[in-house]
Amino acid sequence: MENQKIRLVLAEESMAEQVAEFYKRNQEFWRPFEPERSREYFLAEYQRGLLRQEEEERKHGRSYRFFIKEPGTPDRIIGSIGLSEVVRGCFLSCYLGYKMDLEFCKKGYMTAAVSMITGYAFGKLHLHRIEANVMPGNRASLRVLEKNGFMCEGLSRKYLNINGVWEDHVHMVKLNDAMEGRK
Secondary structure, three states, X not given: XXXXXXXXXXXXXXXXXXXXXXXXXXXXXXXXXXXXXOHHHHOHHHHHHHHHHHHHHHHOOOOEEEEEEOOOOOOOOOEEEEEEEEEOOOOOEEEEEEEEOHHHOOOOHHHHHHHHHHHHHHHHXXXXXXXXXXXXXXXXXXXXXXXXOOEEEEEEEEEEEEOOEEEEEEEEEEEOHHHOOOO
16 A cells, blocks of 8 residues: 555565664654563564564454555655454454654654555455554544544543553544445
């Protein structure tokens, strides 16, 4: 998937070095919003294993992760976005997660990426519901979701353990209204 600003590239094992570099570069920036990470997490070999797992999850239709790149710089990852915990049947739902390189924040890249992956979830995967959970203090992330038509469904108390603390999260949802009324 691509537009004038960004390209979304499916996660592959061959990207391990780029992914490790992306995570190392942003480790301090993301610390307030991430679970505690081991030193190994930031190594290419560790990321290679995670990327293999993600490829397996994608083969089984359970998760789809993309890396965000600028069209002119194919070897540098500037963001990550994914759909996880895809549930079929009568639920047709998933979770949305994303992160942006500090250097590329506030340029509209993540807003564009969320729009693109929402189209993918609703159009290609035929999902009905995308859920995203954001810490209340992360105004930039909440704004990205709001600009993409996500609505607040409430507060999930002590939802995730972030950096050693159980943090509340705002529960944001976007529905595929095109599916309403179908039998």
